[in-house]
């Protein structure tokens with residue numbers, strides 16, 4: 001087991017945001033975390049990524065306890081993360097952005113007198129190749145289509161060769177075809193690199209089309225866990241989503 005989360009609890013005042021959550025994730029697996037608004041998805045993510053410390057419970061990566069470590073320490077142990085908000089430098093080229101990520105992975109800080117442009121150019125190009133962005137390496141990030149920025153961010157997240165990648169709503173704001181393309185690529189990279197991927201997602205076309213397994217959170221508790229086809233048929237899950245209609249419709253909200 002690559003990631004093992006056991007008995008995780010986190011409360012904010014009287015609100016049990018995450019209430020006795022346990023799950024695991026294998027190498028190369030795409031695991032979707034879904035649930036209605038306020039279910040505890042972001043809190044779970046932040047507990048795994050080190051942005052929050054749990055009240056109790058354990059988060060182990062390849063047997064090592066990570067609960068309570070700082071985000072930087074969690075990152076060093078091999079957990080990468082992409083965010084909803086684009087985290088690229090708009091004025092730098094696509095290639096330079098990936099070179100910056102490599103500098104950071106190597107524990108070196110960008111400085112004006114050591115130009116990122118000299119750092120591991122071939123490795124940066126290889127990362128861009130792996131996400132289909134090598135042809136646009138010299139363009140500034142500001143000139144890219146939104147879907148392409150997401151691919152660059154993926155290449156940047158891969159720069160320190162994470163064992164586990166956390167993706168917080170990776171396809172937010174994308175058109176349906178782009179969403180599926182990005183997650184198909186993510187799945188291919190997960191398989192090739194034997195990297196586990198935990199992602200939150202509101203688009204059910206992505207969840208049911210791409211995830212290997214799905215976790216359903218409702219009011220901080222794990223309501224169901226299983227293969228996409230089983231989750232889709234699960235009566236308790238359908239009931240929990242009644243009202244929002246999200247999980248039942250063929251088309252995403």
Ligand SMILES: Nc1ncnc2c1ncn2[C@@H]1O[C@H](COP(=O)(O)OP(=O)(O)OP(=O)(O)O)[C@@H](O)[C@H]1O
Nearest residue numbers: 012015016017035036037038039040041042043044
């Ligand atoms: N820093 C905080 N302080 C107080 N309450 C919080 C905090 N963070 C989350 N909560 C509460 O914990 C519960 C879970 O929130 P969380 O953001 O994890 O849900 P979510 O599933 O990510 O929701 P969404 O889909 O809307 O992003 C909610 O009731 C929320 O109001």
